[in-house]
Amino acid sequence: MDFSKLYLFALKYAQEVGQPIPNPELNSPNVTIQPGKPEANCALEILKLWNPNYFQGVSSIVVQPSADYGHVQSGPGQDHTVIYLNADRIVTESGGVYNGKAAALAAAKVIAHEKGHISSFDQQQGFQGGETPAEQEEQSFQSWLNSGGMERIQTLPCFQNLSGTI
Numbered sequence: 001m002d003f004s005k006l007y008l009f010a011l012k013y014a015q016e017v018g019q020p021i022p023n024p025e026l027n028s029p030n031v032t033i034q035p036g037k038p039e040a041n042c043a044l045e046i047l048k049l050w051n052p053n054y055f056q057g058v059s060s061i062v063v064q065p066s067a068d069y070g071h072v073q074s075g076p077g078q079d080h081t082v083i084y085l086n087a088d089r090i091v092t093e094s095g096g097v098y099n100g101k102a103a104a105l106a107a108a109k110v111i112a113h114e115k116g117h118i119s120s121f122d123q124q125q126g127f128q129g130g131e132t133p134a135e136q137e138e139q140s141f142q143s144w145l146n147s148g149g150m151e152r153i154q155t156l157p158c159f160q161n162l163s164g165t166i
């Protein structure tokens, strides 16, 4: 079975059972996304535009409801390389389906924040530096947006296909 057919099968299966599916376009093989959430998918494309290797060190992005916009977990039984993304809340608070572009940017910023936590991870001591490394990563992303990144994002097909303006 060639890979694109396998992906289509996975997509169909995921739609039926509501599970995250692997995204074959990401460098990390097991990064997962929620089917039917184009804003979250486009957030990944945005971050790969910033840095093609952005998801090195991230094993999965699991889209599911939670108390936050996003989070990471460490400790016994937890995988510190997984980013949990509350895409529904991000989309809703960005203006819902009528403002998909804003939601994609907001989701990218949340993922960048959580990636900052993952990059601070120490095997002995867990996530280091509190919110500082996460906020620094957000600021780096914002700096890139302000220095030409936003213009490049406008050329992404996934972004052009989202509703709203930014």
Ligand SMILES: [Zn+2]
Binding pocket: 113, 117, 131, 134
């Ligand atoms: Zn944080």
